[in-house]
Amino acid sequence: MKINFDKSFWFGTSTSGPQSEGWKNKKNDNIMDTWFKERPEDFFDKIGPNIASNVYSQYDEDIQMMAKIKLNSFRTSIQWSRLINNFDTQEINIDAVKFYRDYFEQLRNKNITLMVNLYHFDMPQILQDRGGWENKEVVDLFVKYATKCFELFGDLVDYWATFNEPVVPAEAGYLYKWHYPFISDLKKAVQVGYNTILAHSKTVKVFHELFKNDLNKKISIILNLTPCYPKTNKEEDVKASHIVDLFFNKSFLDPVIKGKFPIDFVKLLKSENLLPECNRDELKIIRENIIDILAVNYYQPRRAKARDTQFSGPLMPEKWFETYNWPEARINPYRGWEIYPRTIYDIAKDIKDNYNNFPWFISENGMGVQGEEKFVKNGIINDQYRIDFIKEHLYWLNKAIADNSNCLGYQIWTFVDCWSWNNAYKNRYGLVYLDLETQKRIIKESGYWMKKMIENNNMFELTNEEVEKYESIK
Ligand code: BG6
Numbered sequence: 001m002k003i004n005f006d007k008s009f010w011f012g013t014s015t016s017g018p019q020s021e022g023w024k025n026k027k028n029d030n031i032m033d034t035w036f037k038e039r040p041e042d043f044f045d046k047i048g049p050n051i052a053s054n055v056y057s058q059y060d061e062d063i064q065m066m067a068k069i070k071l072n073s074f075r076t077s078i079q080w081s082r083l084i085n086n087f088d089t090q091e092i093n094i095d096a097v098k099f100y101r102d103y104f105e106q107l108r109n110k111n112i113t114l115m116v117n118l119y120h121f122d123m124p125q126i127l128q129d130r131g132g133w134e135n136k137e138v139v140d141l142f143v144k145y146a147t148k149c150f151e152l153f154g155d156l157v158d159y160w161a162t163f164n165e166p167v168v169p170a171e172a173g174y175l176y177k178w179h180y181p182f183i184s185d186l187k188k189a190v191q192v193g194y195n196t197i198l199a200h201s202k203t204v205k206v207f208h209e210l211f212k213n214d215l216n217k218k219i220s221i222i223l224n225l226t227p228c229y230p231k232t233n234k235e236e237d238v239k240a241s242h243i244v245d246l247f248f249n250k251s252f253l254d255p256v257i258k259g260k261f262p263i264d265f266v267k268l269l270k271s272e273n274l275l276p277e278c279n280r281d282e283l284k285i286i287r288e289n290i291i292d293i294l295a296v297n298y299y300q301p302r303r304a305k306a307r308d309t310q311f312s313g314p315l316m317p318e319k320w321f322e323t324y325n326w327p328e329a330r331i332n333p334y335r336g337w338e339i340y341p342r343t344i345y346d347i348a349k350d351i352k353d354n355y356n357n358f359p360w361f362i363s364e365n366g367m368g369v370q371g372e373e374k375f376v377k378n379g380i381i382n383d384q385y386r387i388d389f390i391k392e393h394l395y396w397l398n399k400a401i402a403d404n405s406n407c408l409g410y411q412i413w414t415f416v417d418c419w420s421w422n423n424a425y426k427n428r429y430g431l432v433y434l435d436l437e438t439q440k441r442i443i444k445e446s447g448y449w450m451k452k453m454i455e456n457n458n459m460f461e462l463t464n465e466e467v468e469k470y471e472s473i474k
Contacts, residue, residue, distance in 0.1 A: 001467050003391075003398045005458035010113060010409025011450065012073030013066070013431060014364050016120035016164065017082065019418040020055040025095040028081040030122040031132075031173075032421060035180040047424040047436075053416045054439045059103045061441065062416055065432060067110040069447050070454040073409055074107060075295075075363055077117035077164065078153075080145050081124040087141055090148060097152055104156040115295070115363070116153065117161040117222060118146050118203070121169055121179070121421070128181065133169060133192040139199040146203040150210050158216045161295055161363075162203045165224040166196040167248055175316065179421065186315045187274050194276035197255050197286060204289040218292040221256050222363050225249055225347050228302040231324040236306035240321035243268070244304045247317045257294065257355050259287035272315065293408070294351070297364035298344055298393075300337040303329075330473075334370040334427050341392040342473065348400030348407060359406045365393055366413035368420075368427025372444075381433050381444040390446065395462060395470050412450075416441055 005011075018032055029037070036048035055062060055076075066074060078100060085091045107114045119142070123132050132138060146162065172179035174189035204219055211217035226248055230241035246265040254262050260283075269275050303324040311319040330339045344362070351358050367389045375382050394410065401407050417430035425436060431447035434440075453460045 001462045001464070003395060003460050003462060005394075005398065005401075007458065008408075009458055010073035010361060010411065011454055011458065012071045012075070012112070012409065012411045013413070013415035014075035014115075014411045015055075015414045015416075015418050016077040016117065016122075017079035018049055018052075018077075018120060018122045019414075019420060020053045020076065020416070021079065021082070022052045022054050022056050023050045024056045025093070025099070026079070026082045027085055027093055029125040030079065030081040031125055031128050031180040032122060033081070034125045034128075035422075043422050044424040044426040047419065049419050051439075052419040053434050055416075056099060058439065058441075060106055062432075063103075063106045063110055063112070065441060065443065066107075066112060066415060069431065069443065069451045071112065071415075071450065072454075073113040073115070073411060074415070075115040075117060075161070075411055076103075077120040077122075078149055079122055080119065080142075081122060083149070083152075084124070084145055087124060087126055087145075090144055092148065092152075100153060101156065104153060108156055113159065114157055115159040115161060115220075116149070116157045117164050118142075118149060119162065120164040121172075123169070132173075132181070133195045133199075134188060136195060136198075139195050139202065142199045143202045143206060147206050147210075150207060154211065154217070159218050159220070159293070160207065161220045161222050162200040163196060164222045165297060166200070166221070166252055167193065167224065169196070171248070184314065184316075186317070190269060190274050191276040193251060194278060197252065198278075198282050200256065201286045201289045204291060205285060208289065220291050220293045220295045221252075222295040222297055223249070223252050223256075224297040224299070224364075225253070226300065226302045227343055227346055227350065228304050229326075231303065231305035231326075234306075237304070237324075240306045241302075241304045243317070243320040244302050248302065253294075253355070255286050256291050257358055259290055268320075274315075292359075294355075294358055294360040295363035296347060296360055297413075298347060298362060299365065301340050301343045303338075332367060332369075335368045339367075339389065340473075341389075341396050341470070344393055344396040345400045348397070348405035349403075352403075352405050357404065357406045359408060361407055361409035361411070362393075362397065363411050364413040365390075365410065366429045368423075368429045370427050372428050372433065380442060383444045383446045386431075386444070386446040387449045390449070391460065391462065391466070392470055394460075395467070 040046045082096045085093050170189045170193040174183045207219045228241040228244040230237035250262045304321040305324040414429045416432045417428040417434040433442045
């Protein structure tokens with residue numbers, strides 16, 4: 001069977017500033033930098049973001065390599081803590097402006113469509129000390145920073161995103177203590193989530209005012225959608241699964257596309273006295289400023305069932321559900337995440353049926369593998385598992401497009417193996433291998449597979465056995 005994508009389809013990769021650039025010429029710390037400086041033992045092999053993949057100095061080489069593989073799109077982020085020297089006066093770092101301008105210009109020269117994101121979990125430490133996303137003053141400072149970015153780089157960048165995975169700072173930093181500042185407080189997490197949406201909508205408003213005469217300019221938000229499947233079709237499991245969706249998906253998806261929070265979610269928060277501090281003017285801004293295009297990161301679904309036991313302890317979303325471990329799940333053993341490509345089709349269908357077939361694209365999908373050096377053959381990493389992973393996801397995406405989903409592209413996480421928070425370089429995701437000692441880049445088999453597929457007019461073939469296998473996994 002031939003799997004074919006349109007000529008204009010975006011095939012590319014994504015990364016973020018804090019995970020790729022390194023600290024060279026960076027004057028302010030973000031919370032991830034502080035976390036590493038304070039507790040290096042929390043990071044795999046005690047590797048921090050200080051060098052990362054040295055993109056600050058090697059971006060030109062990476063862009064040449066992207067062009068060689070024929071990738072036509074790329075996403076990265078500007079680091080707030082790099083661009084701004086003084087958050088009150090908005091004084092900017094001239095080195096940062098030079099760096100980002102040259103980086104973006106070189107991508108443009110290679111006809112690589114660039115998406116620039118403004119925030120990837122990287123709150124400047126000085127602003128975290130003032131309360132971070134709990135503080136509405138920080139919301140307004142973010143909008144000022146975003147405005148600066150549009151003014152400084154708007155001539156070079158058409159596609160912008162406000163936030164990557166805004167649910168993550170709320171859940172990881174304010175609920176489950178996975179990330180700095182290690183707080184666990186559902187009421188605060190709700191306020192953090194709400195304030196992020198407010199910052200997003202205010203930014204969208206400024207963007208549309210600034211670029212109202214330029215139809216090529218589009219703004220988006222990157223959501224990590226994790227649709228939840230109930231254990232059974234019994235009412236109580238379906239209800240549990242619906243609540244998971246409200247907390248982790250719809251609470252962000254609805255306001256950015258529909259301009260309002262899901263009514264069931266508002267009711268639930270109200271019943272527990274969890275509603276965030278908000279006012280009519282803010283809600284009006286959220287209502288009136290929706291995105292132009294949606295970016296979706298997809299790694300794994302969620303699975304839930306009704307609670308078997310009474311919930312106890314401080315209030316958490318788990319009061320309303322239990323995670324269900326599906327016995328047939330295929331798990332990536334290195335990352336511990338379920339591999340379930342069919343969800344891509346379900347996401348596309350949800351966007352088509354419930355969000356008026358809104359334009360969207362996959363902005364992250366990928367497979368993190370530990371110890372890839374053991375797969376080296378003839379000097380390159382033979383990552384057939386990653387090629388199989390990509391093929392199966394593209395099969396479902398292609399099927400969704402055939403059923404009229406308005407999907408514009410597919411970006412793999414990531415181009416060159418990058419640093420990843422406390423997992424550091426444990427799991428590698430890249431199409432290109434990074435030698436941490438020398439910073440040398442070597443294209444993996446998956447990179448060559450992408451090149452071949454793109455050169456073949458965005459087409460690859462699947463055997464009947466492969467298609468039967470994909471379809472048999474329900
Ligand atoms: C995404 C994030 O959710 O997952 C990235 O946007 C992250 O920043 C990626 O690196 C992979 O996750 P991890 O934890 O395996 O590195």
